[in-house]
Amino acid sequence: MAIREIDTSLLRDAIASMAVEINHTLPADVERALIDAKSREVSPQGLQVLDELIENAGIAKEGVFPLCQDTGFAVVFLEVGQDVHFLGANLKEAIEEGIRKGYKEGYLRKSICHPFTRKNTSDNTPAVIHTEIVPGDRVKLTLVAKGGGSENMSRVTMLAPSDGWEGVKRFVVKRAEEAGSNPCPPIIVGVGIGGTFEKAALLAKKALLRNVGEPSADPEVARMEQELFEAINALGVGPQGLGGRVTALGVLVEMMPCHIASLPVAVNIQCHSARHKSVVI
Amino acid sequence: MLKQEDGKWLLSAPVADEDVMQLKAGERVFISGKIYTGRDAAHKRLIEALNRGEASPFDLQGQIIYYVGPSPTKPGQAIGACGPTTSYRMDAYAPLLIEKGLKVMIGKGMRAQTVKDAMTKHKAAYLAATGGAGALLAKAVKEARVIAYDDLGPEAIRELVVENLPAIVINDVFGADLYEMGVKAYRLAV
Numbered sequence: 001m002a003i004r005e006i007d008t009s010l011l012r013d014a015i016a017s018m019a020v021e022i023n024h025t026l027p028a029d030v031e032r033a034l035i036d037a038k039s040r041e042v043s044p045q046g047l048q049v050l051d052e053l054i055e056n057a058g059i060a061k062e063g064v065f066p067l068c069q070d071t072g073f074a075v076v077f078l079e080v081g082q083d084v085h086f087l088g089a090n091l092k093e094a095i096e097e098g099i100r101k102g103y104k105e106g107y108l109r110k111s112i113c114h115p116f117t118r119k120n121t122s123d124n125t126p127a128v129i130h131t132e133i134v135p136g137d138r139v140k141l142t143l144v145a146k147g148g149g150s151e152n153m154s155r156v157t158m159l160a161p162s163d164g165w166e167g168v169k170r171f172v173v174k175r176a177e178e179a180g181s182n183p184c185p186p187i188i189v190g191v192g193i194g195g196t197f198e199k200a201a202l203l204a205k206k207a208l209l210r211n212v213g214e215p216s217a218d219p220e221v222a223r224m225e226q227e228l229f230e231a232i233n234a235l236g237v238g239p240q241g242l243g244g245r246v247t248a249l250g251v252l253v254e255m256m257p258c259h260i261a262s263l264p265v266a267v268n269i270q271c272h273s274a275r276h277k278s279v280v281i
Numbered sequence: 282m283l284k285q286e287d288g289k290w291l292l293s294a295p296v297a298d299e300d301v302m303q304l305k306a307g308e309r310v311f312i313s314g315k316i317y318t319g320r321d322a323a324h325k326r327l328i329e330a331l332n333r334g335e336a337s338p339f340d341l342q343g344q345i346i347y348y349v350g351p352s353p354t355k356p357g358q359a360i361g362a363c364g365p366t367t368s369y370r371m372d373a374y375a376p377l378l379i380e381k382g383l384k385v386m387i388g389k390g391m392r393a394q395t396v397k398d399a400m401t402k403h404k405a406a407y408l409a410a411t412g413g414a415g416a417l418l419a420k421a422v423k424e425a426r427v428i429a430y431d432d433l434g435p436e437a438i439r440e441l442v443v444e445n446l447p448a449i450v451i452n453d454v455f456g457a458d459l460y461e462m463g464v465k466a467y468r469l470a471v
């Protein structure tokens with residue numbers, strides 16, 4: 001296989017334009033899910049909220065105001081084909097330059113600060129970058145703008161193997177219940193089961209990249225998604241926590257084997273403002 | 282000031298005790314006139330100033346605070362997207378502000394019991410605006426100017442002039458909590 005050369009400026013420019021685009025355009029599956037949710041909602045206040053969110057998506061698409069004032073932490077997933085050779089600025093620098101450019105020129109909010117002094121870095125960097133080497137000569141670039149309100153409601157736990165599926169279910173449903181009105185419901189719930197402590201969290205975040213409303217290809221996982229979806233929507237939290245049947249637009253689970261001693265579970269809560277997009281270069 | 286027009290509750294500052302007494306959990310309210318923004322860092326600074334005996338950058342008496350850190354303002358616009366931020370992070374600071382005369386807080390998400398107690402004691406209310414509807418809510422903001430802590434960027438205190446900013450009463454002075462009422466009304470047995 002021949003080596004393919006890619007200038008990192010391509011990635012920089014793609015990131016910059018995606019930053020602006022995702023903050024103005026809800027993914028089609030999420031917008032669809034909001035519209036479909038109206039047929040499940042029985043609470044008048046819940047219906048009112050769903051209408052407002054659909055209207056909000058329409059206004060944001062006009063390109064003046066972003067969907068939400070919290071334009072997120074930039075999380076980047078990079079799948080790099082092993083036959084790719086990068087030219088130009090180093091990869092991390094190119095990606096962060098794209099973030100700087102997109103957030104500045106797009107009038108997006110800079111929300112990243114020092115943990116203790118709380119001094120803002122003023123350009124929405126650093127980004128969180130997850131890189132994976134895959135076969136082939138292409139690069140798949142995914143940008144997520146992750147809001148703080150829903151990220152704050154996320155949790156990882158290490159259950160005992162004897163806790164089993166019932167334990168996992170209890171943990172996930174309880175998380176949605178305790179999060180309540182905080183993460184701007186309706187939410188999308190990303191669940192990672194298995195792996196290690198950090199891998200479970202990564203699986204949960206990756207689950208959120210899947211389309212809402214499309215069950216997992218693994219029938220066992222799809223059944224778990226359905227069961228969690230029903231249990232979470234029975235909680236009564238509803239849109240914005242004002243009460244109702246639509247607490248979650250979807251539950252997306254990713255699972256992998258774990259250590260004989262462990263049962264790691266992570267819940268990554270995503271608000272309805274589920275901003276992400278991928279391009280292949 | 283609170284009045285009812287065509288069946289709609291219209292609220293503006295200054296807000297009196299009698300106004301707050303009429304705001305019941307579950308009511309939709311439309312806010313007009315001057316309100317102030319403030320979130321984590323501004324609250325921290327404000328409370329530190331008050332604890333040192335300094336004056337607040339704006340008179341808290343009868344005022345409305347909106348927990349928001351707007352996105353940057355584009356040329357020709359009054360403000361950027363400006364939906365509410367999660368309120369519990371202001372719980373540590375809110376009781377003192379309520380004691381000093383703050384009447385209405387707008388945010389999203391549940392409040393601590395200490396805040397609810399302060400609201401009952403000093404007659405204040407907590408309202409929610411729709412979280413994640415920042416573009417829609419921006420349409421209700423007519424003017425915005427930074428009045429304090431400019432260096433905090435999105436977290437600076439701004440004076441906003443709003444017109445019919447929609448919100449819903451979550452906690453009233455009688456101890457009712459719409460979040461609790463909502464879950465109770467719609468929870469299904471599983």
Ligand code: SF4
Nearest residue numbers: 068147149184271413
């Ligand atoms: S949780 Fe999501 S929708 Fe709500 S304010 Fe944060 S980013 Fe916006």
